[in-house]
Amino acid sequence: MRFLSLIVVNLRRHRLRALIGIAGIGFGVAAMLTILGIVNGAIGMFERILATDSHYLVLEKNVSDLFFSAVRDEDRAAIRALPNVESAHPLLFGIVSSPGFPVITCFGVTAEDPRLERAEWIAGNRAEFGRRLGEIFLGARAAEFLSARLGDDVPIGATTWRVAGILKTENGFEDGGVFMPLGAAQEFFHRGGVCSVVAVKLRDQSAGADFKRAVEAAHPGLIALENREFNQSYHSFRVMKTTAWAVGLCAFLLGGLGVANTMLLSVFSRIREIAVLRVCGFSEGQVAVLIFGEAMAVALAGLALGFALGLAVLAGLPHLPQFQGYVQATVGPGVVIGIVVTALVTAVGGAIYPARYASSIQPAEALRYE
Amino acid sequence: MSEAREILVTVQEVWKAYDEGRVPVLQGASLEVRAGEMVALWGASGSGKSTLLHLIGGLDVPDRGELHVCGHDPRRESDRLELRRRHLGFVFQLHNLIADLTVEENLRVPALAVGRPTAQTTARIRTLAEQVGIAHRLKHRIQDLSGGERQRVAICRALMNEPRLLLADEPTGSLDEATGDLIFSLLKELAVRNGIAVVLATHERRFAEACHRWLRVRNGKVSDA
Numbered sequence: 001m002r003f004l005s006l007i008v009v010n011l012r013r014h015r016l017r018a019l020i021g022i023a024g025i026g027f028g029v030a031a032m033l034t035i036l037g038i039v040n041g042a043i044g045m046f047e048r049i050l051a052t053d054s055h056y057l058v059l060e061k062n063v064s065d066l067f068f069s070a071v072r073d074e075d076r077a078a079i080r081a082l083p084n085v086e087s088a089h090p091l092l093f094g095i096v097s098s099p100g101f102p103v104i105t106c107f108g109v110t111a112e113d114p115r116l117e118r119a120e121w122i123a124g125n126r127a128e129f130g131r132r133l134g135e136i137f138l139g140a141r142a143a144e145f146l147s148a149r150l151g152d153d154v155p156i157g158a159t160t161w162r163v164a165g166i167l168k169t170e171n172g173f174e175d176g177g178v179f180m181p182l183g184a185a186q187e188f189f190h191r192g193g194v195c196s197v198v199a200v201k202l203r204d205q206s207a208g209a210d211f212k213r214a215v216e217a218a219h220p221g222l223i224a225l226e227n228r229e230f231n232q233s234y235h236s237f238r239v240m241k242t243t244a245w246a247v248g249l250c251a252f253l254l255g256g257l258g259v260a261n262t263m264l265l266s267v268f269s270r271i272r273e274i275a276v277l278r279v280c281g282f283s284e285g286q287v288a289v290l291i292f293g294e295a296m297a298v299a300l301a302g303l304a305l306g307f308a309l310g311l312a313v314l315a316g317l318p319h320l321p322q323f324q325g326y327v328q329a330t331v332g333p334g335v336v337i338g339i340v341v342t343a344l345v346t347a348v349g350g351a352i353y354p355a356r357y358a359s360s361i362q363p364a365e366a367l368r369y370e
Numbered sequence: 371m372s373e374a375r376e377i378l379v380t381v382q383e384v385w386k387a388y389d390e391g392r393v394p395v396l397q398g399a400s401l402e403v404r405a406g407e408m409v410a411l412w413g414a415s416g417s418g419k420s421t422l423l424h425l426i427g428g429l430d431v432p433d434r435g436e437l438h439v440c441g442h443d444p445r446r447e448s449d450r451l452e453l454r455r456r457h458l459g460f461v462f463q464l465h466n467l468i469a470d471l472t473v474e475e476n477l478r479v480p481a482l483a484v485g486r487p488t489a490q491t492t493a494r495i496r497t498l499a500e501q502v503g504i505a506h507r508l509k510h511r512i513q514d515l516s517g518g519e520r521q522r523v524a525i526c527r528a529l530m531n532e533p534r535l536l537l538a539d540e541p542t543g544s545l546d547e548a549t550g551d552l553i554f555s556l557l558k559e560l561a562v563r564n565g566i567a568v569v570l571a572t573h574e575r576r577f578a579e580a581c582h583r584w585l586r587v588r589n590g591k592v593s594d595a
Contacts, residue, residue, distance in 0.1 A: 002482070002488065003482060006479075006482060009471065009475065013470050013471075272466070273468055276466045276467075276468065276479075277479065277483070278429075278454070279427075279429065279454060279460050279466070280454070280479045280480040280483055280527065281451070281454045281455035281456075281480055281483030281484060281531065282479075282482075282483045283451050283483075286483065362429075362430070363429045364424040364429035364430035365430075367429070367462065367466065368420075
């Protein structure tokens, strides 16, 4: 029997307590993985919407959310006319609702928009986009949950729209969204003559700084941000990420308390046994290592359980109709490392007091009184 | 016993009280134990026999007085650890084995504390288990053993790290008379065979008289019986 096997043997002997600790950490891991996976996936999808065939985003300065940003049509035209600009596509964000589906993302775009060009057209075609009034185009997932086919009338807001095309995209937000010609969207959302953001593609990306200066000089109310710069600074992304980590850490805190409770109970019920280990030559350090080792083993098993649970949840969520295809989880190495480190730190933190208590047990006293 | 043998234990004017001094137990106890000898501490319950063993074994520290055991000072933590690991073995009245581990797993615990190689530990377990007659019980859990068998395992565990001194605190106290006699005989035989000194705390005069030397513990002091 090696030291490690003593740890395993101890957990096996107190398997119910060990399982409770494993479940505590496991649920924390699963919760954090699920929340971060969904949030990062959502952010990733949104980033890809904005970054489609563009280098820079031009938006209104100091807005808390892109939905409140307004870039006037004449400003967009002026930006498009700048010498280094290859394309400048407007995008007006909005939220529409249909009976039973209160939140559907709506994209007001022009027929030249690269999203329409890159999409796989399941029904209808891009040439029809914006040619007739009262027509909308649905993402494939939106068509599915709205049970709409080409030519159907779909109630959106106070009016009814005819489905003139269905397109499949790889982006969950787009696939679960509604595309409207820009003019129709401006009218629908009462935002005449403006868009939320202009996605700009430059001919020479290395001259991006000049473009940025030119935009901000000519249009003091606007700001031009490189896509990467936007993703890092966009307030809503930061709030979402921070919230996700905070909620996940709360779940871990509960898991940590579970480990502390489990380990403390384990130590209290083994006072005599620990005294015997000390009599047999275990040092205070070895007793502490034993308790920390048990906590770490609980954490590792909890991690395995949590990742299995969390990944199963993330795999299942996109298939739930309630999510309308908006869930496209992303679990990057940073998230995995963050969760593993948090779980291990939580387990070690939860075991500090039990380990200190265990290593301070005086053998004579424990053997005399118990 | 030969007087020329090395002195393993020296206890000089040792005092110990509990409950912040309100319960005095040892009041100037002194004794010496030489290598290879079997010494009994005989006295009534509560006379301080166990406390004296705990002090010698470094499980507790005296309030005052001098103590030297196998060249170490059990008042120092580092010495206490070294004593428990390399020089001493303990046998208690209650066997103090880990009930839901097997015999073999219990016997591996002292070897684990000193990091002894597994193969060497296995060989030592086999030798000791054969000496005390529990070789056929190595894979059994402690809870499945009789009282006498448990005490045999406890003796084996005490001898695992080849100690020079065995401290036995009423090792027959929880056994019936016949089993108690067997365990005492076994302890004595093993001590002689392995050249180990034994300090035996007992309230039974017949066991005390069967040792090489027996001392009486009364009123917190140790005297020749």
